[in-house]
Amino acid sequence: MNTNLNISHSHEVKSPRRLMLEIKDLRKSFGKNHVLNGFHLALYKGENLVIMGKSGSGKSVMIKCLVGLLQADSGSIKIMDQEINTLNQSDLDTLRTEIGFLFQGSALYDSMTVRENLEFPLRRHKSKMDADTSISELVNNALEDVGLLHTIDLMPAELSGGMKRRVALARTLILKPKIILYDEPTSGLDPITSKEIIELMRRIQGQYKTSSLIITHDIDCARVVSERILLLVDGINYVEGTFAELSTSKDPQVKAFFK
Numbered sequence: 001m002n003t004n005l006n007i008s009h010s011h012e013v014k015s016p017r018r019l020m021l022e023i024k025d026l027r028k029s030f031g032k033n034h035v036l037n038g039f040h041l042a043l044y045k046g047e048n049l050v051i052m053g054k055s056g057s058g059k060s061v062m063i064k065c066l067v068g069l070l071q072a073d074s075g076s077i078k079i080m081d082q083e084i085n086t087l088n089q090s091d092l093d094t095l096r097t098e099i100g101f102l103f104q105g106s107a108l109y110d111s112m113t114v115r116e117n118l119e120f121p122l123r124r125h126k127s128k129m130d131a132d133t134s135i136s137e138l139v140n141n142a143l144e145d146v147g148l149l150h151t152i153d154l155m156p157a158e159l160s161g162g163m164k165r166r167v168a169l170a171r172t173l174i175l176k177p178k179i180i181l182y183d184e185p186t187s188g189l190d191p192i193t194s195k196e197i198i199e200l201m202r203r204i205q206g207q208y209k210t211s212s213l214i215i216t217h218d219i220d221c222a223r224v225v226s227e228r229i230l231l232l233v234d235g236i237n238y239v240e241g242t243f244a245e246l247s248t249s250k251d252p253q254v255k256a257f258f259k
């Protein structure tokens, strides 16, 4: 099934870049459902890597293994050179604060105001705060970053879908993660709001020099934000390349995504 097209890409000739995240031979099954069958990836500093794949191909499962919401059956996951399998719980918790995760949907706490939603990760990870900056300052700054300071005292139910997504992004940014994982950041949004989110993702990458894994079906999103795209088929890497390379591929499995 894996035809190993191995499209080369221009990034390979650049000087060595810092490896932020490395996954090797990741496997995960649920009973007889073999979801991940030896998946691998490398994410470099400052880079946006887009992951595409059919619904049910294991994209969210992969990200959940990465953040510890699911336990992989086997394989290696290195976050900034540290193999997560070898870390104790407290070191793992610290390392995971370097990773921001924007869930599929926005997953705000419905019973909390916008302010309380943003305060939540800060109270859990006090060690990430420097003594000079107050919680309210951090919350204000993060909301300003996404252009939504005026919503600070609103409840999630009072926000539009796009606003919820931006608040969730502000909540992810508040711990200043080095790596951001986006699971379908533009799904369910109208084209104009999608464009706003895409621009915001670009701006965050420029401003904070973050590296990101972005799961998306949205061709515009992939075109604008990606340095590289990886296509996942049957739980394994099918092909990897730039948008220009993949969008002009003659391979039917690849073409299906770029129609």
Ligand SMILES: Nc1ncnc2c1ncn2[C@@H]1O[C@H](COP(=O)(O)OP(=O)(O)OP(=O)(O)O)[C@@H](O)[C@H]1O
Binding pocket: 030, 033, 035, 053, 054, 055, 056, 057, 058, 059, 060, 061, 062, 104
């Ligand atoms: N907690 C779980 N228990 C059992 N099976 C699961 C669990 N989570 C996911 N799966 C199965 O793993 C497979 C991959 O699911 P996953 O959510 O990763 O798909 P996806 O690629 O993210 O799809 P989509 O594009 O629709 O979000 C599916 O067959 C799903 O039923």
Ligand SMILES: [Mg+2]
Binding pocket: 059, 060, 061, 104, 183
């Ligand atoms: Mg998913």
